[in-house]
Amino acid sequence: MAAAAAAKRLSVAHQQTRFALCLAAALCLAAAAMRLSVVHSPVLSGKITRNTLQDMEIAPPRSDLPFSSPAAIPQRPSMATADDIRLSISHQTRFALRLAAAISSPSKAPATNRAFSPLSLHVALSLLAAGAGGTTRDQLLAVLGGGPAAAESLHALAEQVAHVVMADGSAAGGPRIEFADAVFFDKSLRLNPAFEEIAVGKYKAETHSVDFREKAAEVSDQVNSWVEKVTSGLIKQILPPGSVNQRTRLVLGNALYFKGAWTKKFDASKTRDGEFHLLDGSSVQAPFMSSKDDQYMASYDNLKVLRLPYQQGGDKKQFSMYILLPKAQDDLWSLAEKLRSEPEFLDKHIPAWKVPVGQIKIPKFNISYGFEASKLLKSMGLELPFSGGANLSEFFDSHMRQRLFVSSIFHKSVVEVNEEGTEAAAATAIVVGLTSVGHRMTMDFIADHPFLFVIREDTTGVVLFIGHVVNPLLAP
Numbered sequence: 001m002a003a004a005a006a007a008k009r010l011s012v013a014h015q016q017t018r019f020a021l022c023l024a025a026a027l028c029l030a031a032a033a034m035r036l037s038v039v040h041s042p043v044l045s046g047k048i049t050r051n052t053l054q055d056m057e058i059a060p061p062r063s064d065l066p067f068s069s070p071a072a073i074p075q076r077p078s079m080a081t082a083d084d085i086r087l088s089i090s091h092q093t094r095f096a097l098r099l100a101a102a103i104s105s106p107s108k109a110p111a112t113n114r115a116f117s118p119l120s121l122h123v124a125l126s127l128l129a130a131g132a133g134g135t136t137r138d139q140l141l142a143v144l145g146g147g148p149a150a151a152e153s154l155h156a157l158a159e160q161v162a163h164v165v166m167a168d169g170s171a172a173g174g175p176r177i178e179f180a181d182a183v184f185f186d187k188s189l190r191l192n193p194a195f196e197e198i199a200v201g202k203y204k205a206e207t208h209s210v211d212f213r214e215k216a217a218e219v220s221d222q223v224n225s226w227v228e229k230v231t232s233g234l235i236k237q238i239l240p241p242g243s244v245n246q247r248t249r250l251v252l253g254n255a256l257y258f259k260g261a262w263t264k265k266f267d268a269s270k271t272r273d274g275e276f277h278l279l280d281g282s283s284v285q286a287p288f289m290s291s292k293d294d295q296y297m298a299s300y301d302n303l304k305v306l307r308l309p310y311q312q313g314g315d316k317k318q319f320s321m322y323i324l325l326p327k328a329q330d331d332l333w334s335l336a337e338k339l340r341s342e343p344e345f346l347d348k349h350i351p352a353w354k355v356p357v358g359q360i361k362i363p364k365f366n367i368s369y370g371f372e373a374s375k376l377l378k379s380m381g382l383e384l385p386f387s388g389g390a391n392l393s394e395f396f397d398s399h400m401r402q403r404l405f406v407s408s409i410f411h412k413s414v415v416e417v418n419e420e421g422t423e424a425a426a427a428t429a430i431v432v433g434l435t436s437v438g439h440r441m442t443m444d445f446i447a448d449h450p451f452l453f454v455i456r457e458d459t460t461g462v463v464l465f466i467g468h469v470v471n472p473l474l475a476p
């Protein structure tokens with residue numbers, strides 16, 4: 001039984017990773033994503049065992065949950081079987097590949113640095129699925145995790161993420177992590193108890209009764225302050241002015257913050273300006289961190305991969321950043337394309353051990369990137385929630401049901417990489433309103449041209465951030 005439960009947790013993490021890949025593809029970063037989605041990754045099948053995952057499971061604290069009715073306390077774990085989830089994964093993978101083929105092209109990603117959090121988007125959309133019904137729900141489940149039977153595994157995954165993967169580890173020396181969900185709903189309505197049970201129990205969501213009809217601007221400020229607080233001030237305005245109005249009835253929010261120190265920090269006194277080659281053939285002078293310490297690194301025909309682990313806490317979690325550096329200076333998009341078209345490619349190229357280093361040079365960088373995600377999600381086949389035919393019948397305990405739709409989905413990510421480590425934050429806000437309608441030799445790693453990066457938790461494979469750097473000097 002325990003082994004089955006552990007296998008299930010493992011599978012849901014992969015399921016989520018695949019969604020990450022799907023979105024990454026949409027942002028021309030399919031490559032990095034695909035590799036991380038492979039079920040039998042060396043990390044997961046090798047040194048990380050089922051026991052590791054079991055060890056990671058901690059009893060969620062019940063006393064601090066922000067609801068009053070004991071009847072709403074959910075039972076863990078949910079009953080989705082590993083087979084259900086595997087089936088969902090295969091559906092989702094198919095979708096991810098279709099999407100990547102449709103979207104991944106450099107013309108969609110002009111010369112700006114970008115980062116986003118598949119984890120934040122996935123969790124917010126899973127919460128949306130908990131309030132959807134009929135074909136709208138089916139479509140969300142198809143995009144997020146497979147088929148009509150996937151809801152349980154989706155919520156089980158969210159529960160695992162909220163209570164375990166993204167539990168703060170800073171007291172024991174690991175990364176500082178904040179992870180929060182919230183539901184802001186109009187005071188004229190009552191949340192459906194079934195939805196509230198999932199939102200509060202599994203997603204640890206706060207629920208706030210607010211007045212959209214008379215005080216939309218104040219509610220917007222309230223949501224923005226909540227995100228600002230969770231993200232330690234890194235994301236100040238997830239909802240732009242006017243995005244919430246008197247016809248809004250609900251805002252679903254997810255926010256996360258990550259601050260990890262490198263296992264081995266870079267010596268700031270050795271940081272020097274150097275040449276970073278841009279995609280157009282020109283170059284800029286940018287500050288590079290450098291090191292001669294052994295590193296997890298691997299080199300192949302057209303690609304080098306560097307893994308920079310973050311300091312671990314007392315638990316079993318291990319967060320790492322991966323930098324995927326094409327050997328040719330202008331090869332960022334073809335690397336992305338190659339990884340997309342050969343999903344197994346990167347899986348075979350992940351650095352498994354430390355190698356002696358001649359020199360490594362990594363530019364410091366800051367990225368801040370935000371977008372309204374509904375167009376992107378529509379291109380992934382998720383159309384119903386945004387349409388007049390949306391069925392969001394499960395949010396509220398009343399009969400105004402058919403008139404709700406998703407008016408917008410805002411996502412923003414901020415990533416800062418320096419000698420100490422990484423500080424990053426992401427937030428997603430879904431606005432729902434009324435319709436009006438390996439060899440042992442020294443190796444260098446000189447990241448002096450555009451590269452991809454991924455921040456993930458290695459024992460589960462949950463991807464927190466994906467991004468690319470085309471010019472480290474661009475202002476965030």
Ligand SMILES: *[C@@H]1O[C@H](CO)[C@@H](O)[C@H](O)[C@H]1NC(C)=O
Nearest residue numbers: 132133134135391392393402
């Ligand atoms: C909306 O979803 C609910 C729950 O799945 C279902 O009972 C209802 O019939 C659906 N409404 C429409 C118009 O499809």
Ligand SMILES: *[C@@H]1O[C@H](CO)[C@@H](O)[C@H](O)[C@H]1NC(C)=O
Nearest residue numbers: 287363364365366416472473
């Ligand atoms: C990143 O932003 C911080 C302030 O948040 C600044 O001190 C630092 O110089 C910036 N780094 C780069 C590479 O722009």
